[in-house]
Amino acid sequence: MNSSTDTFIRAELISFTRDPGDGNMPESGSLEHYGDGLLWLKDQHIHAVGHFVEISPSLPEGADVLDYRDKLIMPGFIDTHVHYVQLDIMASYGRQLLDWLNEYTFPEECRFANHAHAEALSAAFLDEMLRAGTTTAQVFGSSHPGSVDAFFTAANKRQLRMLVGKVLMDRNAPEALMDGASGIADSERLIEDWHGKGRLGYSVTPRFAPTSTKTQMDAAGALLRNDPTLWLQTHLAENSGELDWVADLFPGSRDYLAVYEASGLVGPRSTFAHGIHLDNGMRKRLADRGANIAFCPSSNLFLGSGLFDREAAKETGMAFTYASDIGAGTDLSGFATLKAAYQVGQLGGQPLTAWQGFYGLTRGNAKALSLDNHIGQLAPSLEADFVVIDPQATSLLARRISRCTTLGERLFALMILADDRAIFETWAGGQCQHRRDNV
Template identity: 45%
Template sequence: MTIHAYRAELLSVGQDPRDAPDAVRHEADGLLVVEGGAVIARGAYADLAERYADVPVETLPGLVVPGFVDAHVHYPQTDRIASHGEQLLDWLDRHIFPAEKAFVDRAHADAVAAFFLDELLRNGTTSALVYPTVHEQSVDALFEAALERRMRIVSGKVLMDLGPEGLRDTVASGRAETEALIRRWRGRGRLGYAVTPRFALASTDAQLADAGALVAEHPDVLIHTHLAENVHECAAVEARFTEAADYLDVYDRFCLVTARSVFAHGIHLSDRACARLHESGAGIAVCPSSNLFLGSGFFNFGQADRHKLRLGLGTDVGAGTSFSMLYTAGLAYQAALAREERLDPFRALWLATAGSAALLHIGDKVGALEVGQEADFAVLDCAATPLLARRTREADLAERLFALQILGDDRAVARTYVLGECVWQRTQP
């Protein structure tokens, strides 16, 4: 296999820096060596140059970080991003459910999936946990496009037998289509499957119970759903499930709270629910952009840290207003500060890379650019805009990273690499 070497400033945060003081790994002048799509060496250029003297070296101008890992995003909502005027439940009815009905058309699903994945790559995102729609072909379209791009994508048909007409399955059809998709896609490329009940209100008790049974029968899948996002949603869940202790307990009663559960949002959680999340090993995909856009609230990092919850970061497009994980990390800082918590820029990078990867159970493969991991990475340009260039001119590493998170967006991504090969490059500085 051909060996490629890249000389650049390298930065990764492989563990939560709150727990591991040495989690930040930085080589101001580093060398990243890739063979067969995997990292085989990483370190200071001065230490590795002689060992790889016969390997051609490409110098990358910018800050190289692991490819971003989006822990929660909806590809069918791409065309409804920035839809005005509603909180969660009304927003779904007015904007999202009508848009998702169009995915009964495979050609439409193919077109949106291709645009969506290219947009992820343009923003430096190389892995993601993705909602499709209730339609089986929406998963096929996404997985085929991801396979072509060699991206690490996890997804699964949405289960919603209480959905509106045109977005409604049954317990039987939901199970049959889910099992067919698992058989069709398991083990192909870098793809993974997630059993995906939309949220508690969209399924009957029978379907929620069957989702739990599906998970038990396929222990390699993830569980991906929404939890405690919006006060009106929480009130509706409480009114329907009167015997449940709280929103999380609804899922727990149907065996959907496990170490492989990824719950999006988790803004309005009781301490009891947080303790149960910790006990189970389940985690939360924090989605600050959509939480602000829909008026849902601010994630409570202090509560989550007290309970030692597993966390990742998600854009949640289309309620989220940007595909940029840099921008989303900046909003996470602001959400934390609204509750008088200070999100360190290195911890924000961890959330957007290794933290999300661990949440998706792919942390052994991506997220830290360590030896043995897949060589997915982004090249960030601290001078992408005149303001960024001015702000970072004399800045140290932490200041530059924070400026990228607050002032940066897709323009700050100069290149994106998948398995060591450049798959996107900005054409204009």
């Protein structure tokens, strides 16, 4: 029998200790792979991980072991940029970014003035996220503080590690969404109530430069200076029309990034979504300050925004992460994000390997968000957030996997062919929080 705090799972285990590099094989020491492994959980954390034959003699007498030897376990997927309030406008007929905001996003976000609606969408979004194998995300609310209260409440109830923020927006938007002088005060109250509570963190969230005055962005920067444990999320250089608008609104600024720099918004806990239309000077400035760009491939393709340049990012040392960007993104699944990233890379002559992709979706994203001391790896003392993947989930996936002769081939097949049906279970905080319905 197991103690009340111990869980033992036997399965194939895969986890990255560091960036595997760009080669067809991961660099030595970057990958931990146990073909017949044992994951030992104690409360919310991982107690031990390794080969079953080596750890099993240490198990308590009569221990009940979950036998998932036909499954593959990885750390839980991490999504660095997503709008939970846009869940219901996914798959709305495509427009360019600014048209998308006015036609779909702003009207949809007005609905979050209703707290019951925010509660319902928070629960629905978390259900879908866990179904897709994502255990942590950096999330945009709406400009209504209640939208963030509702989301934090739902995430805390499930003991999830989440970063969330109230959108700051005091111009160039519908009157019902602009927060005026109350935006910063509302953010301060939310920070006091939620930042550091359980596994929750607050991300200061100006939507993007065109919808915040210089005064509001300066105040957001002051929040970050007053508490360096906060995060920052916003948008940068997604669309050419957006760049022209920023240039008109900030004629004295050398470039788009400089608008944020002037307000103190660029630092090691800052995530800028998209970053498609950057020059190497801007990339180097982001690298020097430790900020990251959230690469949102399915959204970039859907809105026709452009192709993110991973090689330029690497050459300049600029960190980048992988994100779904729901609702312009087309899928919450991390598999789908990596598939789209591979396709974007192919168009730019920058093919993405499965090693790079799954490292990025797990430990890479955790490191960029300064969360790698908590999540992103199967390692003792880290939080027990992981996904149980079924390589036989669909007949087509099973057929392809049966032809694979190497681990790299199997992971690539998952990256291209798998979807939420391949997520057999999602565990967060040492608890199984989603189990797949029969398929």
